[in-house]
């Protein structure tokens with residue numbers, strides 16, 4: 001049977017093989033990229049949640065969270081899967097500024113990721129952030145900042161895929177936030 005990280009790595013390699021530059025304006029291809037990750041089987045997703053929770057539990061800087069916080073949209077399913085594995089409650093953080101002109105979305109793919117907000121009051125709780133993929137780390141660094149301003153303790157970030165070309169790890173280390181990922185590209 002394919003192990004969970006191999007399965008994820010396979011999906012990631014398929015995306016890479018498509019070789020779509022970030023500045024592409026071909027909406028059809030971008031939709032194809034989104035579709036590949038949507039095709040992950042539910043059973044794989046559940047095993048992935050278990051693997052990610054196990055990885056975080058074994059992390060040298062592990063702290064038990066009170067609640068999981070998943071980032072929309074790609075982080076929602078992994079968050080539910082980790083919640084099932086850990087028996088922890090979860091909340092979701094939503095990205096704002098999704099209405100940039102189409103041209104900017106393709107030429108500046110990260111431009112809309114500067115603002116996030118969360119539903120519910122998490123003040124005084126220990127939170128583990130869960131997301132599907134991390135590249136530059138800017139999205140989650142902003143989220144960490146918003147949470148800290150609201151007196152939330154961020155215990156760490158658990159993420160399925162880390163694109164190491166984006167240098168997210170040093171950024172998050174500089175903020176003192178442990179990063180736990182299953183697969184690196």
Ligand SMILES: O=P(O)(O)OC[C@H]1O[C@H](OP(=O)(O)OP(=O)(O)O)[C@H](O)[C@@H]1O
Nearest residue numbers: 072073074075133134135136137138139
């Ligand atoms: O590390 P960064 O460079 O900040 O990028 C990481 C973010 O990019 C993806 O979200 P995206 O908005 O592309 O897609 P999604 O809405 O489908 O999750 C991913 O889910 C992360 O939240």
